[in-house]
Amino acid sequence: MTDDTTHDDDGTSEAGETDDAVATPDGGVEETTIDPWGSATIADYRKLFEEFGIEEFEELLGGVPTPHYLMRRGVIFGHRDYEPVADALANDEPAAALSGFMPTGDPHIGHKLVFDEIIWHQQRGADAYALIADLEAHSARGMTWDEIDDHTESYLLSLLALGFDAEDGTLYRQSENRELQDLAFELGSNARFAEFGSIYGFDGETSVSHTQSVVTQMADMLYPQLVDGPKPTVIPVGPDQDPHVRLARDLAVRMRYFKVTEAYASFEADAAQRELIGRAYDALTADLDSDEMVRCAAAADWLAEYDAAPEFTDAKTAAVDKLSEAGKEPVRPRVRFFHRHGADDAFEAMIDAIDGEKRVYEGHIDAFDLDFEAAEELAREIEVDTGGYGFIQPSSIYHRFMTGLTGGKMSSSIPASHISLLDDPETGYDKVKSATTGGRETADKQRELGGEADDCPVYELYAYLLANDDDGLVEEVYEECVGGERLCGDCKEQAATLMEEFLKTHQEKREEARELLDDLDIVLDSDRKGPGGSH
Ligand code: SF4
Secondary structure (H helix, E strand, O other): OEHHHHHOOOOOOOOOOOOOOOOOOOOOOOOOOOOOOOOOOOOHHHHHHHHHHHHHHHHHHHHHOOHHHHHHHOEEEEOOOHHHHHHHOOOOOOOOEEEEEEEOOOEHHHHHHHHHHHHHHHHHOEEEEEEOHHHHHHHHHHHOOHHHHHHHHHHHHHHHHHOOOOOOOOOEEEHHHHHHHHHHHHHHHOOOOHHHHHHHHHOOOOHHHHHHHHHHHHHHHHHHHHHHOOEEEEEOOOOHHHHHHHHHHHHHHOOOOEEEEEOOOOOOHEEEEEEHHHHHHHHOOOOOOOOOOOOOOHHHHHHHHOOOHHHHHHHHHHHHHHHHHOOOOEOOEEEEEEOOOOOHHHHHHHHHHOOOOOOOOOEEEEEEOOOOHHHHHHHHHHHHOOOOOOOOOOEEEEEEEEOOOOOOEOOOOOOOHHHHHOOOOOHHHHHHHHHOOOOOOOHHHHHHHHOHHHHHHHHHHHHHOOOOHHHHHHHHHHHHHOOOOOOOOHHHHHHHHHHHHHHHHHHHHHHHHHHHHHHHHOOOOOOOOOOOOOO
């Protein structure tokens, strides 16, 4: 789950759609691939919604307290299950934010997006975590420990310089965190190599340490809840890291002691079947006296005659069969607690804790006076009380990749395509001045047709970084550009000057942060040995 910007072709942008507010240049790549260790290629962000179930961030923007400019401008475009985090921030309840950085090179402006996201959550009350994914860098990238040490220091200096509060937040290296490694071991007990094959394409040639680094990343994402108990936790990453997020969410569920479901009778039914049985139950109870009960056989008859929508056809057949088989058994809404992990005392504690009517079976309990949410809360409470983790599935937010200054991908292996946070301010100025633009061939044409801000890496620099919180400046650049009032020479001069100022200030702050870093309990001179994985 280390941020996408930590890869060799990190911070890339190959979007194929345009956006009213933010530049989304078309890199010409046709496919949508999600590969955490490959070069990031996202041809069409809309496909991520359709194919991978990432949700649109814009839809919940109204529920986010004072959203960050990256959220307002659509740079953060997607999420998985971010609502609980937004709610916690809005209501001053516990929440956490965590992201990892693989120290394979100098931090650059792509990483700044993630640093800013972590810091923003910290400033809104979330517990903030930033980790150095050194085990991953060593096993998956073959970085030596000396290289890792150098880059680790540099990442941390930039993070502190940008405003991360190290006293209030947590910084760690994977290799130094024993609790994390223990959690990874536990998670590995519930992960199967076959699924690593299907998710990541791992095969017989994949190193054991690379596999281990994946479970370590899963542990990273759950680590804030290990430290302080269950809480909504967001992982800000690029969309190429989504496979890690999905696996971590699965593992969080697999670690739970109890699975809580809703049911109407002794048999199991899936969500669609439950929906139909619920309709039968509601219809039949409406005509009954309070002391009468709906029987499964009657519900089967009612449902057999019910005109269900076509997508419910299979569910209807299955539900009718199950109800018929249950015959005279009453239909009664209930929540069911399946005991999946943990010792018998956890099951006993669960039985004791359920108020109201309950029935205890081999391996599960039915409770008749609890609603689903209360049951979920109770299950988590008992799990934590009896030695379990009680994990809440981690949430995620996804940001767009930045376009390279030379067009196409931004790649750390092509210096002119990106700006390192360690670049001399003058070098940063020169790189912006040399950047490709969305301008027309001649000034006259630009005045006549307007520039193509949506296809301009310089406009993107304003929106992602240079304008900072000033939405007015971003709008001004966009409107003047597309309206033909702004010409690229002046526009780049303004952007280059802003970049020069940003780098100068950032590097001064990095120097000030050295003292802070010296006081932190984080190893910057590892005594580890070993060649690591192959490059
Ligand atoms: Fe890009 Fe500015 Fe030129 Fe517009 S005027 S195309 S924003 S450099």
